[in-house]
Amino acid sequence: MSNLTVEEHNSVLVVDSRLIAENLDIKHKNLLGNIEKYRKQIESGLGAIAFQTREFRTKQGNSSKERYAYLTEEQSTFLMTLSRNTDKVVQCKLELVKAFTKAKKLIKEVIPAQAIEIEKLKLQLQVAQAQQQAAVAQERLLAASSALAIINPALPALVLGNPDAVITKTEVIERTVLVNEQGRSKVTFEGLSKTKLAKRYGMKRAKDLVDWLKSIGREDVLKPGLIATSCQYIPIEEISELDRLWAAHRGLRQILIGE
Numbered sequence: 001m002s003n004l005t006v007e008e009h010n011s012v013l014v015v016d017s018r019l020i021a022e023n024l025d026i027k028h029k030n031l032l033g034n035i036e037k038y039r040k041q042i043e044s045g046l047g048a049i050a051f052q053t054r055e056f057r058t059k060q061g062n063s064s065k066e067r068y069a070y071l072t073e074e075q076s077t078f079l080m081t082l083s084r085n086t087d088k089v090v091q092c093k094l095e096l097v098k099a100f101t102k103a104k105k106l107i108k109e110v111i112p113a114q115a116i117e118i119e120k121l122k123l124q125l126q127v128a129q130a131q132q133q134a135a136v137a138q139e140r141l142l143a144a145s146s147a148l149a150i151i152n153p154a155l156p157a158l159v160l161g162n163p164d165a166v167i168t169k170t171e172v173i174e175r176t177v178l179v180n181e182q183g184r185s186k187v188t189f190e191g192l193s194k195t196k197l198a199k200r201y202g203m204k205r206a207k208d209l210v211d212w213l214k215s216i217g218r219e220d221v222l223k224p225g226l227i228a229t230s231c232q233y234i235p236i237e238e239i240s241e242l243d244r245l246w247a248a249h250r251g252l253r254q255i256l257i258g259e
Contacts, residue, residue, distance in 0.1 A: 003019060003022065007103075025088055032067065032069070034082060194232055221234050
């Protein structure tokens with residue numbers, strides 16, 4: 001079985017002169033002598049011969065060099081025509097033709113297919129990298145959304161591009177629950193104290209709030225409740241309406257600094 005193989009060297013298909021000598025069953029130095037003998041004719045018509053040098057160590061440990069040549073299809077074919085057509089030479093010519101034909105077919109069919117597959121793999125890698133980057137960005141966005149949701153539940157939707165998201169202010173609710181001897185709830189008071197609502201509106205005293213409520217006819221929102229002691233509080237469901245009336249400058253209200 002022939003060991004003649006063709007390889008690519010500097011984008012050119014070539015065969016190693018050592019393999020040709022081996023297939024012809026001759027010494028490589030004799031083949032090199034023939035190449036040197038006809039070197040001028042070969043290089044003038046078929047291009048420069050790519051001579052190579054390999055350094056190696058002998059069995060005795062001495063340093064030595066080996067010279068060989070990479071021959072193109074035309075150069076090797078011409079070289080074979082210089083030999084007599086013995087059985088060895090004919091078989092070597094045949095194997096040489098087959099080796100170059102196989103190599104050219106590989107370049108024409110297999111390598112382009114491999115190039116397409118490589119491009120597919122590159123594209124898959126780019127997609128995977130993009131998906132990974134998107135996942136990281138999504139994770140960061142979710143983390144930021146969670147932080148925004150603490151401030152207001154509508155903020156994440158607004159940031160994510162929903163213009164219909166409604167941002168409402170989270171109310172601080174005071175809740176007092178009275179329980180019986182069995183620990184069961186009897187009554188619940190939920191809302192804001194007069195003092196806190198007065199501060200909310202920039203008033204100095206709870207009495208200012210009471211006076212303002214009287215002036216707008218909403219004294220009815222003051223409900224009796226219990227904390228540690230009996231007090232008045234405003235139910236949470238009334239706060240938004242009072243906010244509206246206060247912002248509309250309704251009733252008798254103390255003018256705040258800057259208004």
